[in-house]
Amino acid sequence: MFKEIRQGIAFTIVTMVLLGGVYHVALWAVGRVAFPAQVEGSLIRRADGTVVGSRLIAQKFTRPEYFRPRPSAVDYNAASTGGSNYAASNPDHLEAIQKRLDAITAQEGVAPGQVPSEMVTASGAGLDPHIPPNAAELQAARVATSRNVELTRVRELIVSRTEPPMFGFLGRARVNVLELNLALDDAFGAPAPAADEVIQRN
Numbered sequence: 001m002f003k004e005i006r007q008g009i010a011f012t013i014v015t016m017v018l019l020g021g022v023y024h025v026a027l028w029a030v031g032r033v034a035f036p037a038q039v040e041g042s043l044i045r046r047a048d049g050t051v052v053g054s055r056l057i058a059q060k061f062t063r064p065e066y067f068r069p070r071p072s073a074v075d076y077n078a079a080s081t082g083g084s085n086y087a088a089s090n091p092d093h094l095e096a097i098q099k100r101l102d103a104i105t106a107q108e109g110v111a112p113g114q115v116p117s118e119m120v121t122a123s124g125a126g127l128d129p130h131i132p133p134n135a136a137e138l139q140a141a142r143v144a145t146s147r148n149v150e151l152t153r154v155r156e157l158i159v160s161r162t163e164p165p166m167f168g169f170l171g172r173a174r175v176n177v178l179e180l181n182l183a184l185d186d187a188f189g190a191p192a193p194a195a196d197e198v199i200q201r202n
Contacts, residue, residue, distance in 0.1 A: 044178060053178050058129040061181060064146040065191040067131075067139050069177040070118045071100060074126040083124045097121060108138055130174035133162050147188050157183050 042055040053059050058069040060076045069076075073084040086093035100120040105112055116135045136158045144151040161180045165171045 044182065052182065054129075055176060055179065056129060057127050059178055061177070063191065064142055066181045066184065067136055067143060067175075067177050070128055070131055070135070071120065071122045072126045073122040076127065078127060081125045081127055083126055084122055104138075108142055110138060114138065129176050129178060130163075131177055133158060133173055133175055136162075136175045136177075136180065143184065147184070147191065149188050153187070154184075157187060 043051050044053050044055055045051050057078050058072060058076055060072070061068050074080045074082055084093065084096075097120045101112055101115055104110075104115050104119055108115075115138065116132055118131055119135050119138070137155070140154045140158060141151055144154040147154075157180065158175060161175050161183055163174050163176070165173060
């Protein structure tokens with residue numbers, strides 16, 4: 001009897017050490033060596049090492065000099081990810097989509113039929129950092145005009161930052177908005193702060 005008890009206790013201790021400690025340490029070590037960027041959260045850093053965001057999480061951009069991501073049901077708050085959970089026929093959902101559509105058509109000067117659905121609907125997690133290439137093209141003229149640069153140069157940046165479907169056939173082509181906006185600043189310089197931003201800083 002005592003032999004079985006000792007075996008049970010020994011098995012419990014060994015299992016706890018292996019699955020509660022060694023296993024996690026081994027995974028952490030493999031991750032640090034094989035996938036160092038992903039382990040840290042796929043962070044994007046400037047040349048001086050300053051963290052500006054993550055490749056996996058959308059950020060809010062409101063200035064006309066920048067491309068904008070798709071809407072967020074959580075206002076781009078990474079601490080409270082989640083979709084709106086509205087049904088496609090929900091009146092509040094339809095009203096929100098119409099408001100977004102009206103705002104985009106007025107801002108970009110395009111017809112409603114030219115606006116991709118991704119630009120008026122929030123993603124399931126509310127933090128999708130990607131938009132389809134046609135959603136970036138939709139905003140290209142505004143960005144080029146606001147930065148006083150040629151439209152073709154902005155389009156070249158969109159093409160250079162377009163990621164193909166995974167393995168060539170899984171998913172769709174996509175553009176990471178944060179990386180595209182950082183490429184804009186690298187190519188044309190960061191825009192001067194707006195008047196209200198200067199007042200806030202002072």
